[in-house]
Amino acid sequence: MIGRSVRRLEDPRRLRGEGVYVDDVHLSGMLHATVVRSPHAHARLREIDAAAARAAPGVAAVFTAGDLMDALRPIPIRLVPDDRLLRYLQHPLAIDRVRYVGEPVALVVARSRAAAEDAAERVEVGFEPLPAATDAGSPPPAALFDYTPDNVASLIEEGFGDPDAAFARAHRIVRLTFRTGRHTAVPMETRGLVAAPDRGAAHGRGRLTIWGPTKVTHFNRGVLAAMLGWPEHRIRLVEPEVGGGFGARGEFYPEDFLVPCAALRLGRPVKWIEDRVEHLSAINHSREQCYELALALDPDGRFLGLRAEMTNDMGAYLRTHGTVVPGLSAGMLPGPYEMEAYRCRVRCVLTNKTPTGTYRAPGRFECNAARERLIDRAARVTGIDPVELRMRNLIRPERMPFARGTTILGEEVEYDSGDYPHALAEAASLSGFPSRVRGEAGDGEAPDGKAPDGKAPGGKEAGGRPAARYRSGWGLACFVEKTGTGPFEGARACLDRSGALVIATGAADLGQGLETCLAQIAGDALGVDHVGIIVRHGDTDLIPHGVGSFASRGTVMAGNAVHAAVSQLRTRLLERAAARLETEVSDLVIEADGVVRGAGGGSCTLADLAAEPGLETVHYFRCERMAYSHGVAVARVRVDTATGLVVPERIWLLYDVGRVVNPGLVAGQIEGGIAQGLGGALLEELRYDDAGQFLSGSFMDYLLPGTTDVPSIVHRDLGGSPSPRNPLGVKGAGEVGIAGIGGAIANAVADALGDAEGDSDRLPLTSERVWARARAMEAAGSPGSPRAPGAPAAGAGAAAPA
Amino acid sequence: MKPAPFAYRDPDTVDEVLALLAEHGDDAKLLAGGQSLGPMLNMRVVSPAVVVDLNRVKALAGRGGSASGGFVIGALVRQADLEDDPAFAAAQPLAAAALPFIAHRPIRNRGTVAGSLVHADPAAEWGGVVLALDARIEVRQAGGASPRTVAAEDFFTGILETAVEPDELLAEIRLPPWPEDARWGFREFARRRGDFALAGVACRFEVDGAGGGRSVRIGLFGVGDTAVRARRAEAVLEGETPGPEVFAAAAAAVQDEVEPLDDGHASAGYRRHLAGVLVEDALADAWARNGGDEGEAA
Numbered sequence A: 001m002i003g004r005s006v007r008r009l010e011d012p013r014r015l016r017g018e019g020v021y022v023d024d025v026h027l028s029g030m031l032h033a034t035v036v037r038s039p040h041a042h043a044r045l046r047e048i049d050a051a052a053a054r055a056a057p058g059v060a061a062v063f064t065a066g067d068l069m070d071a072l073r074p075i076p077i078r079l080v081p082d083d084r085l086l087r088y089l090q091h092p093l094a095i096d097r098v099r100y101v102g103e104p105v106a107l108v109v110a111r112s113r114a115a116a117e118d119a120a121e122r123v124e125v126g127f128e129p130l131p132a133a134t135d136a137g138s139p140p141p142a143a144l145f146d147y148t149p150d151n152v153a154s155l156i157e158e159g160f161g162d163p164d165a166a167f168a169r170a171h172r173i174v175r176l177t178f179r180t181g182r183h184t185a186v187p188m189e190t191r192g193l194v195a196a197p198d199r200g201a202a203h204g205r206g207r208l209t210i211w212g213p214t215k216v217t218h219f220n221r222g223v224l225a226a227m228l229g230w231p232e233h234r235i236r237l238v239e240p241e242v243g244g245g246f247g248a249r250g251e252f253y254p255e256d257f258l259v260p261c262a263a264l265r266l267g268r269p270v271k272w273i274e275d276r277v278e279h280l281s282a283i284n285h286s287r288e289q290c291y292e293l294a295l296a297l298d299p300d301g302r303f304l305g306l307r308a309e310m311t312n313d314m315g316a317y318l319r320t321h322g323t324v325v326p327g328l329s330a331g332m333l334p335g336p337y338e339m340e341a342y343r344c345r346v347r348c349v350l351t352n353k354t355p356t357g358t359y360r361a362p363g364r365f366e367c368n369a370a371r372e373r374l375i376d377r378a379a380r381v382t383g384i385d386p387v388e389l390r391m392r393n394l395i396r397p398e399r400m401p402f403a404r405g406t407t408i409l410g411e412e413v414e415y416d417s418g419d420y421p422h423a424l425a426e427a428a429s430l431s432g433f434p435s436r437v438r439g440e441a442g443d444g445e446a447p448d449g450k451a452p453d454g455k456a457p458g459g460k461e462a463g464g465r466p467a468a469r470y471r472s473g474w475g476l477a478c479f480v481e482k483t484g485t486g487p488f489e490g491a492r493a494c495l496d497r498s499g500a501l502v503i504a505t506g507a508a509d510l511g512q513g514l515e516t517c518l519a520q521i522a523g524d525a526l527g528v529d530h531v532g533i534i535v536r537h538g539d540t541d542l543i544p545h546g547v548g549s550f551a552s553r554g555t556v557m558a559g560n561a562v563h564a565a566v567s568q569l570r571t572r573l574l575e576r577a578a579a580r581l582e583t584e585v586s587d588l589v590i591e592a593d594g595v596v597r598g599a600g601g602g603s604c605t606l607a608d609l610a611a612e613p614g615l616e617t618v619h620y621f622r623c624e625r626m627a628y629s630h631g632v633a634v635a636r637v638r639v640d641t642a643t644g645l646v647v648p649e650r651i652w653l654l655y656d657v658g659r660v661v662n663p664g665l666v667a668g669q670i671e672g673g674i675a676q677g678l679g680g681a682l683l684e685e686l687r688y689d690d691a692g693q694f695l696s697g698s699f700m701d702y703l704l705p706g707t708t709d710v711p712s713i714v715h716r717d718l719g720g721s722p723s724p725r726n727p728l729g730v731k732g733a734g735e736v737g738i739a740g741i742g743g744a745i746a747n748a749v750a751d752a753l754g755d756a757e758g759d760s761d762r763l764p765l766t767s768e769r770v771w772a773r774a775r776a777m778e779a780a781g782s783p784g785s786p787r788a789p790g791a792p793a794a795g796a797g798a799a800a801p802a
Numbered sequence B: 001m002k003p004a005p006f007a008y009r010d011p012d013t014v015d016e017v018l019a020l021l022a023e024h025g026d027d028a029k030l031l032a033g034g035q036s037l038g039p040m041l042n043m044r045v046v047s048p049a050v051v052v053d054l055n056r057v058k059a060l061a062g063r064g065g066s067a068s069g070g071f072v073i074g075a076l077v078r079q080a081d082l083e084d085d086p087a088f089a090a091a092q093p094l095a096a097a098a099l100p101f102i103a104h105r106p107i108r109n110r111g112t113v114a115g116s117l118v119h120a121d122p123a124a125e126w127g128g129v130v131l132a133l134d135a136r137i138e139v140r141q142a143g144g145a146s147p148r149t150v151a152a153e154d155f156f157t158g159i160l161e162t163a164v165e166p167d168e169l170l171a172e173i174r175l176p177p178w179p180e181d182a183r184w185g186f187r188e189f190a191r192r193r194g195d196f197a198l199a200g201v202a203c204r205f206e207v208d209g210a211g212g213g214r215s216v217r218i219g220l221f222g223v224g225d226t227a228v229r230a231r232r233a234e235a236v237l238e239g240e241t242p243g244p245e246v247f248a249a250a251a252a253a254v255q256d257e258v259e260p261l262d263d264g265h266a267s268a269g270y271r272r273h274l275a276g277v278l279v280e281d282a283l284a285d286a287w288a289r290n291g292g293d294e295g296e297a298a
């Protein structure tokens, strides 16, 4: 059962249109809400006049901060809470100041969404605009919070060893400035909520039921209960079908309080479905980081030390992730390489932009890209082939478990297993990665200087010699992924009266195939076919404790909980069967169809055994240390230097995610992750102007990759290193696809166009940026011209300590 | 993203449409394929009091060859109707080549050529195409006034603005006969397939007896307030022997004459550069399409 690419159990109902998503929830008497949002990046909030809106046709209520003042509490940090960060939290409605375009200032509830939107236009809000801080890297023109004039919410320091000593000994120091753009996850389905109070709920009787939360329903129930001052058992959160999460969807947002609160005050069900325009400025943004890196190398190209100064643009408030994303970057930047010393300092800077949080491979998409660009630059400067340079520095398998010396999510990083050099060797040979020893031929030039279709010969002359218009480039990135974050996840297992195995868990299905995966694990543990197994999840009434689905933890945490709960159930059930068939447990087998047979020929069905109550088990799996997957991403691109267009021609991804439950599901994660990674590397960018106006409010402005933007993908499971940290030996696979793509693409473009210390790198590599870079390279000399091995480029601070 | 309230009318005849326009003027909006109007309504960029749906007016759905050998496109003809029509491809190769670049198939299934022209997005392909083809556009008004015909080059008056007044209907687009041996090129640059182009060009020319370029038309889109003809670049090729040097000179002329906008999608300088690259490529395509120099002999 485990290890087979069985079809997903959840697909038929979804493909037939029978899945119930939050917008499919229709209740009698239901009202519809819309959020009035700030059009200003930064402004004092004066009076709000909602009289005209309240008088508009079909309006049930308008709630402003003034109306809810007694109930407004800041939204707490979910991951790694820190008291010092409390003063930067967001309230569900802005109280006296708005700090980003899209910040909620009022909620309008009416008989239809259209009526609510009509009325929302009549809410008069007095704004007194203030200067906006939009660039985390420069001195701020305005403070978001008066008590923090520099807008620095937090400083993170991370590291090990003695970097001063390492840099003092350096034979060569290579530097890089690298930026990643502001992205967001953009799940296919936007957020949405339906909150329905029982009769009397407003008066302290009955319960409140909410459809639409996902990812971390138990945590969100606790937050809402605390905000309302209710005991948790009076609140039920139900996760319907979900059209993708990717880290952003399902956190506790302002609307997660406003909609239930409105329902309670009105005593009627209230629905709110986020539309795409509000989505892009309301859901967590992510990724906007700037790295200043320095790598110290010895004469053989061994890494002595790595120094990093990083700025993370946090947006206007700290949301449920606090400073987890920059913390993950700081803790994971050293990646899969040995080094004596590492020091990273991160400034977490508040700006007048949408607050940030996690997005698939949070902090690692960014830091992997920065580190791998740095290594390619080091290869160029030292004249060592980039694969060889990495080989010399990768952590060898005999060093496992490997104490990284950094901390993430409050836990010391210790890689559990994996053969990193093997993965790189396989990646280089499978992709045919060309040697890039400088001075050799084949330096980033397409053989005939033409597009593969043979069309459009550019024939531009540069400096009197023909330069190829179309240039090809190769890039790769090695990475380690943290997965299976604790602290626990639970599963209940029972046989219902028909003999069917029913599983309940607090983990969530965001479309990744959790039901199928857990059914496979359960079937394997019990010894029956997975198809008849029922997996229930996403309802806080199912199980008292749950953590949820994020951080590539579903298979590791819920999977092991299911495995243990069902194994215990099997023991009990076999004891019962042994008594019934008057034989020994060791003589019994459970067949795939659920018939238990004894050696003596007697048999009974699971339904027979389940006729009497008591076949129920619960197990909470706890894990003190995470499991670490790893992999290598390789990209081959073609760059049109005349237009700057970068076409990824092929992506290879080799990965080791421990024991694989369902290769098909893993493939889905890998391919989807690669597509999202290409979006972040080449297309997607949430932009603001200098005044903090949001410029990316539609899909005409925020470009997602479509099918035609995703090239052929070759991926391979290297297997080989089950995790020793859980009984199933599994590791997470959800973020492995995306983690190395930014670095592979950035390296491929630098390979195609040439690279020199001093110029700055950034993602996404939009056509205009690439064109500008191609022009600069052309102006500086022939693009991508081979450089003598070891000769530092102009401006390289060779051997100067940082 | 719900539209503000509006009244909905769906007349059957052109006269009824014109009467409604006369009655409501500025307060009315015509609905053709809805691929631009729909989003604008939903985002409340426009909030007309009345939406007049053209889709029941059968008289506007005609298309086909005209007596003079040209091609007539009625106001309700969808982009996809033309895309799937082999007669259109045979009669109007340049326009046919542009069609697949317009948005995506589901949008072309509903979106009309007339709607695209009246919407007048500066980056719409049809802007460059009608300029390169010297198309004529028939506009009608209530009150029995006879239809007026607007030349493509007089049609676009500003960003999202055209010669069609609020109380007027664009009735049909007339493409002149395609000269037998005309050469054509179509190029655009978009970061993703199907997006509005950052810059684009539709061009055509003929070759006179002496081997020089003749009737050169270069229609640009995406590089200014409106689609424009690159007149200086046209003049470079007019009477000159086509070839790489001339095309490069035409590209330089284009980069000189366009006045692109700086916006969130691209800087003016980048668009200017792209215009040159695309014109050079499109002219080279046009030249190569009939076999270049040898084409004359064939």
Ligand SMILES: Cc1cc2nc3c(=O)[nH]c(=O)nc-3n(C[C@H](O)[C@H](O)[C@H](O)COP(=O)(O)OP(=O)(O)OC[C@H]3O[C@@H](n4cnc5c(N)ncnc54)[C@H](O)[C@@H]3O)c2cc1C
Pocket (backbone or CB within 6 Å): B029, B030, B031, B032, B033, B034, B035, B036, B037, B038, B075, B101, B102, B103, B104, B107, B110, B111, B112, B113, B114, B115, B116, B117, B118, B119, B123, B124, B125, B126, B164, B168, B169, B170, B171, B194, B195, B196, B197
């Ligand atoms: C995702 C997306 C991508 C797109 N990409 C492109 C692209 O790459 N290139 C491109 O060119 N277009 C693109 N479009 C726009 C699309 O091609 C246009 O929507 C379409 O061409 C307009 O035609 P329509 O019939 O839908 O017009 P409608 O949306 O119905 O109307 C548009 C405007 O024209 C007016 N109008 C319509 N017909 C008449 C008439 N007969 N007389 C007077 N006024 C009239 C309407 O009142 C309205 O103001 C895209 C659209 C979408 C949604």
